[in-house]
Amino acid sequence: MSEEEKAGIGHNSDNTKDVGGIAGQRLQSFIGRIERMEEEKTALAEDVKEVYAESKGVGFDVKIIRKLVSLRKMDNEKRREEEELLDLYMTAVGMS
Amino acid sequence: MSEEEKAGIGHNSDNTKDVGGIAGQRLQSFIGRIERMEEEKTALAEDVKEVYAESKGVGFDVKIIRKLVSLRKMDNEKRREEEELLDLYMTAVGMS
Amino acid sequence: MSEEEKAGIGHNSDNTKDVGGIAGQRLQSFIGRIERMEEEKTALAEDVKEVYAESKGVGFDVKIIRKLVSLRKMDNEKRREEEELLDLYMTAVGMS
Amino acid sequence: MSEEEKAGIGHNSDNTKDVGGIAGQRLQSFIGRIERMEEEKTALAEDVKEVYAESKGVGFDVKIIRKLVSLRKMDNEKRREEEELLDLYMTAVGMS
DNA sequence: ACCGTGGTTAGCTTTC
């Protein structure tokens, strides 16, 4: 990946400064930031997979762990939504 | 729902020691690790959104930046695949 | 949309019979079926919107109704997942 | 969670008569209608999947059919404009 | 120059 960065922003050889001016540089900066974050996300996703693999390696059932994680997540979301609903009710009743 | 919770088959707090023993602790650890990573992923996704918002704030068209990022990603993937193919060729020819 | 359909299967002018033979007809049939279903889905989505609008018209808070519907949906999903989890446990223990 | 349910602020069954009166019935009706339509939508989505599966079963490439459907769905004019705009940006940034 | 946001859907990847 470092090659591409050194080479410019893309798959062609044009230098950005010449054609895009200051806006082009700015755009490059945005794209660079986004791409770095996306890479981190990908890395994390891989780490998660490794953890599942490890858990499987010590005898756990991956499917079950997934369900557990999923249920815990649903719990949190449900709780959050219920709180929001309560807020809505209170607002509707003028108790906000 | 309360039945399941009482039955202990659920995903709830600290019944681990009793029913799972050491394995339960291990399981908890896996789940905790996974959840932490998932949170990080979520946080990164939010950061990415913020960058898009910022870029929009200075006049860029978000849709287009998304397209650019996506195109660049495809470029990289394609190049990677081509390199892998090249490696295969070299291996096949004994130049690995 | 009707123009495209008259023109053939796509965004070009070739007639399917000529270029695709029997397979082309079959393909057309699949695409037609899919598109009809998608239209129905769209129509239903519009109906749902109308119901929300109607409920708003008689004084209900749309946001609240949306949350209620959403929570009920989460309930169902959660229940379903819990049952699946139970199945997984039973399978794991050999009681399947 | 059990607290909310006991408190009656939730989304649960037949506390409607008591707390909501005629309005509660009306609300129930709206929610029921919406849920039925949503179920129909879900059923249709499943049907669509089946059609794709069937088409695959007789030798078509699902990916390609999806693309065809998607292309047909796209508004040509809009697509052209987006491409032109994208070209402009790519030129500006030197990715032409 | 209406923006932000949430919800919905589709498609891609990976798993078994």
Next chain:
DNA sequence: GAAAGCTAACCACGGT
């Protein structure tokens, strides 16, 4: 080869 989970694009609605 089927099935599932994850991710991302799209769209419409509400609010300000």
